[in-house]
Amino acid sequence: MPADRMPLLDVRDLCVSVPGNGGMIPLVENVSFCVNEAEIVGLVGESGSGKSVTAMALMGLIDSPGVQVRGSARFRGQELVGMPAKALRTLRGRDIAMIFQDPMTAFTPVYTIGWQIDEQIRAHERLTRRAARARTVQLLAEMGVPDPARTAQRYPHQLSGGLRQRAMIAMALSCRPTLLIADEPTTALDVTVQAQILDLLRGLRHSHGSSVLLITHDMGVVAQTCSRTLVLYSGRMAESGPTTTLFARPAHPYTAALLDSIPPLYGSRPHRLPAIAGVPPTPRERPAGCAFGPRCAYVHATCLPAPPALAPIGAGQLAACVLPAEGTPLPPRTIAQGMQP
Numbered sequence: 001m002p003a004d005r006m007p008l009l010d011v012r013d014l015c016v017s018v019p020g021n022g023g024m025i026p027l028v029e030n031v032s033f034c035v036n037e038a039e040i041v042g043l044v045g046e047s048g049s050g051k052s053v054t055a056m057a058l059m060g061l062i063d064s065p066g067v068q069v070r071g072s073a074r075f076r077g078q079e080l081v082g083m084p085a086k087a088l089r090t091l092r093g094r095d096i097a098m099i100f101q102d103p104m105t106a107f108t109p110v111y112t113i114g115w116q117i118d119e120q121i122r123a124h125e126r127l128t129r130r131a132a133r134a135r136t137v138q139l140l141a142e143m144g145v146p147d148p149a150r151t152a153q154r155y156p157h158q159l160s161g162g163l164r165q166r167a168m169i170a171m172a173l174s175c176r177p178t179l180l181i182a183d184e185p186t187t188a189l190d191v192t193v194q195a196q197i198l199d200l201l202r203g204l205r206h207s208h209g210s211s212v213l214l215i216t217h218d219m220g221v222v223a224q225t226c227s228r229t230l231v232l233y234s235g236r237m238a239e240s241g242p243t244t245t246l247f248a249r250p251a252h253p254y255t256a257a258l259l260d261s262i263p264p265l266y267g268s269r270p271h272r273l274p275a276i277a278g279v280p281p282t283p284r285e286r287p288a289g290c291a292f293g294p295r296c297a298y299v300h301a302t303c304l305p306a307p308p309a310l311a312p313i314g315a316g317q318l319a320a321c322v323l324p325a326e327g328t329p330l331p332p333r334t335i336a337q338g339m340q341p
């Protein structure tokens with residue numbers, strides 16, 4: 001495939017398993033998706049659905065004893081699965097960067113944030129301390145940090161949560177990565193700051209040409225930010241497709257249930273939002289058939305012997321559910337408010 005038409009990140013049949021129960025327990029099974037240049041793709045699912053394991057496996061960062069990662073993840077055509085640790089370290093920080101929910105995991109408390117961003121820049125580029133600081137201040141300014149030269153001289157604990165998050169994004173972008181993996185970057189922030197950070201992530205496509213893999217449990221965040229979305233349930237793909245399609249015509253009852261838990265922006269708000277009854281199974285106790293079966297309002301006998309295969313529904317949409325194959329689509333929805341086309 002010509003390089004200009006190759007996806008930036010092409011993940012196929014990614015499987016991650018760990019030893020247990022006398023064999024290997026799959027944490028993530030046959031996950032496939034791609035991220036194109038300057039695109040934001042959402043990875044969504046409840047807690048424990050395998051979002052972080054997927055991202056950490058891509059980055060070679062799962063350090064569990066006996067962990068097995070199989071399948072393929074090509075970044076600009078280069079295979080990441082099985083890539084030697086040194087080569088992966090070079091890619092991380094330079095071409096692929098990660099940001100997390102808690103910026104304190106990225107910054108050490110004992111140095112100023114400016115010093116830490118300077119060092120990150122100097123680890124990848126031969127720059128004088130002064131030139132690195134000029135770049136740091138410029139990056140902080142681009143991330144909307146007020147008085148960036150002075151803020152650079154502050155310690156992480158002296159900044160608000162929102163400013164720390166901006167500083168972490170500045171550090172992640174310091175080496176101009178083409179792919180940013182953002183793991184729940186707004187979960188700890190209040191809604192106003194959350195909206196500002198999402199705005200910032202959207203802007204990166206234009207300002208830095210960066211693509212983003214955005215990990216979240218919040219369909220509202222996906223609606224505002226992602227052009228395509230992958231829904232994970234219990235380590236498997238439930239559904240994927242263009243975000244507008246998933247919101248208008250979810251094919252998997254799990255996607256529909258996640259959408260029902262978003263509060264409407266306009267109109268009368270229900271007294272209580274519907275929650276999905278029950279909890280997802282842990283990887284050790286996954287049922288033989290559809291893992292969502294025990295919580296699904298549409299479950300019937302065909303879902304139980306084996307997990308339904310992921311099948312195309314149309315227009316880039318895939319779902320692992322027997323309903324579309326049987327010609328019983330879920331009831332149509334009005335598109336969720338708050339969605340950015």
Ligand SMILES: Nc1ncnc2c1ncn2[C@@H]1O[C@H](COP(=O)(O)OP(=O)(O)OP(=O)(O)O)[C@@H](O)[C@H]1O
Pocket residue numbers: 018027045046047048049050051052053054062063064217282283
């Ligand atoms: N190193 C590990 N060894 C064994 N099991 C693990 C390991 N890391 C994660 N798990 C398990 O894998 C499953 C998926 O975890 P993961 O952290 O990817 O979920 P998540 O979707 O990111 O959830 P959250 O939103 O809570 O971060 C969970 O059941 C978790 O307990």
